[in-house]
Amino acid sequence: MTTQPAQLRAAIVGSTGYGGVELIRLLAAHPSVKVTSVVSSSSAGSLFSESFPHLTEIVTDALDAVDPELIRSKADVVFLATPHGVSAKLAPDFLAAGLKVIDLSGDFRLKDRAQYEKWYKKEAAGQEELDQAVFGMCELFGDEVAGASFVSNPGCFPTATVLGLYPAVKAGWIDPDSIVIDAKTGVSGSGRGLQLNAHFSEVNENFKAYKVGQHQHTPEIEMVLARAAGRPVATTFTTHLTPMTRGIMSTMYATLTDRSRTSADFHELYRQFYEGRKFVRVRPTGTYPATKEVYGSNYCDISLFADERTGRLTVFSVIDNLVKGAAGQAIQNLNLMMGWDETLGLTFTPVYP
């Protein structure tokens, strides 16, 4: 850390949501970034710490209004931790003001506006901004992120899922048409907004499926897998809610194209693919990850099981949905945009137990 880069000033829009507050936690430990503006449309003017008393000593500022010019005067980069539909409206003005923008919503991930409107049931962002936004799946498209000024941060499920499937699809070792994705998430993924599906007594001691056949992350997953396969891919993607706060596990199934390939073969394929990428850990053959093993950290842990009995591959991939699935990967993208080491400020050890 001898050649420590100069301090970058960051603004966080939507700072009182879970994505925003996690950005604040992580950036407080980043050696080269300082949060200089916390922004909220609903609570501008009040103290940030009224929303989160546990951050009283860490964020002493009042909340700024969503004013690109004001924010431009205080910051160099802006994180949009805003809901779908809101980012699409805000991003152009922030870009026009000359800020670097990292958007955590789904508004700029799908390049096909019709796809967005089908799955999100909202008007899509403008094609110009869509074309400008780089899809920041760091371990896959980091080269495109380097030097970019506008990055669209991937969704939580797509991050866990695509990191788990990409090398096998790319290598042609599994049949893309056979992919089934069974995903489980902690409740924080639905955000801080009140809803019955996040009401404690409804989800505690309960396990449920939701948005069956309709989850908006489906086309995002298929978009990236299509890049790996070199042709369109349709997957069965099912999401479940598990009674915990943080964590995603994606369990993925696909038919082997060559039944003689073993778990060890897949392990070696993945190990080589992710060589040098510190945040993806390919677990030893025969061991399987648990979400808590990445809790509070930016890791994505992956295990592979090729079953000769059924001719099928099973992939397990876990992340902390608020870190690698949101705020952590957003900072990793910032590191790449700035040409810094992608792990800068992100080397948190998982909180266990």
Place this chain on the structure above:
Amino acid sequence: MTTQPAQLRAAIVGSTGYGGVELIRLLAAHPSVKVTSVVSSSSAGSLFSESFPHLTEIVTDALDAVDPELIRSKADVVFLATPHGVSAKLAPDFLAAGLKVIDLSGDFRLKDRAQYEKWYKKEAAGQEELDQAVFGMCELFGDEVAGASFVSNPGCFPTATVLGLYPAVKAGWIDPDSIVIDAKTGVSGSGRGLQLNAHFSEVNENFKAYKVGQHQHTPEIEMVLARAAGRPVATTFTTHLTPMTRGIMSTMYATLTDRSRTSADFHELYRQFYEGRKFVRVRPTGTYPATKEVYGSNYCDISLFADERTGRLTVFSVIDNLVKGAAGQAIQNLNLMMGWDETLGLTFTPVYP
């Protein structure tokens, strides 16, 4: 209930485990059965209520030793809520003593001794008893249970899974070779014995896979599906631990044999198949069950989603692992053995929330 059957006397072996104590809870409300002997190999002689103070007023007896003659003098039917390997040793003596036996372990489910020994890694029960034991999946094989004196109660995962797949396989509407089963269970399924995988701090706020490719319920599921398919079936069956006490959800995937069949078609197929069977509830198309919706009850709730986009069927099936997945189905089997209404004493409303 005017022609209420005479009171049957029941003994419970392994009464201080979770299966045993759930039998006691359920039988306390059964109009035609009275628990007359609680049996424990490890704590014989001490009061039952020392293990479970909340049952002080309900079970005032001391624990009996595992003595078939003694138990024969006190009971007409014995529930074996004993671990795998133990039931195999105990059942013959109880049968020889003239007791009706319902075994909740896995020892008498697989009729092929080699299969048992491969998956359970224990010596199999004798072939004579294996042949005698009726596999008590009530809604499928209730006719065989009627009048039987020895019933092997199905496993928790097989119950949720097979009830969810059987009608579609039987009808030939899905390809048996394409079946993927992604199962999630609450922690009580592992019993009351201490183990790191049931240690609170290891499983709370955590989601993990376990026994990947090795779960002993795999051959039990395949045995029943083979009956439906009329030929051997190999499935991918993966089990996960979710941070809650009770509940199983099995999410199942298979390829449609005719892509034009809709969710509504499957709904109608299942509705007809389970007509008159109160404990299997086929949920309306477009709605999906949660484990808490069957908490503490003997229901199995099933939903079906046929996706024309991918040509695949997704089935969701939920049970309370300690009721329909263990003690409840055991009592349902007793009802069938005795020629009673299968719902007798089992009409508990789910505890919600």
Place this chain on the structure above:
Amino acid sequence: MTTQPAQLRAAIVGSTGYGGVELIRLLAAHPSVKVTSVVSSSSAGSLFSESFPHLTEIVTDALDAVDPELIRSKADVVFLATPHGVSAKLAPDFLAAGLKVIDLSGDFRLKDRAQYEKWYKKEAAGQEELDQAVFGMCELFGDEVAGASFVSNPGCFPTATVLGLYPAVKAGWIDPDSIVIDAKTGVSGSGRGLQLNAHFSEVNENFKAYKVGQHQHTPEIEMVLARAAGRPVATTFTTHLTPMTRGIMSTMYATLTDRSRTSADFHELYRQFYEGRKFVRVRPTGTYPATKEVYGSNYCDISLFADERTGRLTVFSVIDNLVKGAAGQAIQNLNLMMGWDETLGLTFTPVYP
């Protein structure tokens, strides 16, 4: 059960809240009551089962509007499972229509209108109805409930707390001015209405105090303890939220008036006081209750610890807040009003684990 009383028809207002749905669960097992009207101001006309799919087979009715004449035509007794402030407005019309009324809200518990308005910050009910409403703490004032037509069901915290303190205060064995009550509740006590304090990610893996010095159950507790003491009593009453759905533990502290009295003395005092009252279980000296030991049941379990080292009594009292703390005690009150055995339809065994 040969002399089974005739079937009583019951209506439940506020049936889609947690109090309402618990009344439905419990009454489904009551041999002498049938729910003939489920009432909701917000969802009248829609099917009840749309709110609670797990009750589809149990409640097939559509929701009735809040119409006393309509309900009078369908029911003999009405349970008001409505929020504070609403019951006060509804009860007079239901009483005028000739229905028996059991109110689960706080509106008719405090007989002093000024006290109500100070703690509830709402306008109090009319004095006439307040005078008419019998405070239904069954084990203490069951005689007053017998034959009443309007009963005010006690609060959840007061039930656990007062049952734990009453005998000792009444006997003069503790100093009423020294009482400290430290209460902990599961999240379902706050109801089904959305609020940040019941948002899963805010309360899971979290323990917090709330309404410090302001909880509206304070004057209710003091009102009853004053009856025991024969003079006004002021207590320190503090409530905490614990990350579980159901259950209350009240831990209570008071100075012994005679330091030589032992835990055994207190046990005997309580045992005699609650003799014949099945739902209050005084636990053996040296053992302490857990909330799960009464889960889903109408029990209140109490333990007593007199510490000669400090000259202080500690009392532990646990209930299921939705049963003995709400719907269960309401039904117990109905049983008493009707002259039935108070345990009728309420002998649920706790769900454990």
Place this chain on the structure above:
Amino acid sequence: MTTQPAQLRAAIVGSTGYGGVELIRLLAAHPSVKVTSVVSSSSAGSLFSESFPHLTEIVTDALDAVDPELIRSKADVVFLATPHGVSAKLAPDFLAAGLKVIDLSGDFRLKDRAQYEKWYKKEAAGQEELDQAVFGMCELFGDEVAGASFVSNPGCFPTATVLGLYPAVKAGWIDPDSIVIDAKTGVSGSGRGLQLNAHFSEVNENFKAYKVGQHQHTPEIEMVLARAAGRPVATTFTTHLTPMTRGIMSTMYATLTDRSRTSADFHELYRQFYEGRKFVRVRPTGTYPATKEVYGSNYCDISLFADERTGRLTVFSVIDNLVKGAAGQAIQNLNLMMGWDETLGLTFTPVYP
């Protein structure tokens, strides 16, 4: 951090327990300490990462045996994260080998051997080592810790409790004889050793009291409060288990010596008392802390409520039991021993939600 101190080498004995693994998590972020030996009596020789796969990249070493000479060759300071009774046996040899020692067990906290043997029911450590060990409650006795070579780290409950009571007792604003302490802890406090009281299904959705009148932290609390009061103090101290992994809340009650003192008066007293001590945060009057607000951090948050209605003070104090209640405070003690800033390497932001 320009004058960064030289790297200190640390060994952790009992590294596979929860205290040990938390030391590893925290020290991984400490700029001046490097863990050079992980020690385990039971698993010496095997890889540390076999016990904790999530630390594979962070701890690559094999476990060392408990060999003071070996450890002396590899480390400058040793943390004993060993059970009660074990530390007493190990500490003398490590001290004799010339290592600095920080003991996280209870073996060296009580200076009165008879007290230890009464409450711990084990043989006490030698008087010589007891006299040598400094009781490291950092914010109270930091001066004594500076320069010490042997520190006894306080217990988790005493830390939360004593920090919450000390200023008021010291100032004579509350009556020491009136103190009641109602403490609640997450399950990780009981360690990684298997026991029924930490078995998931026994503690999930459950709230229970334990060790009533017998908790070994009682004399430790009273020892420190006696220093504040200038005379012996006997308190009522009751511990409860709450269904979460991390966190302690201690709610404390005492009689005001001057009823006219307000919450604001107490707030100012505490603010001044803890001035400059970053890890104790006195919360604004009228707001109350939650355990999650300090999750994963070294903070102790305190709120004060003086109630003129009852003449009583209520104090709320929360910590993360594994950080401020164990590993974090141990590192804070190391910082003080070394003359470093006490916050060095400990400025973790709480993980929320």
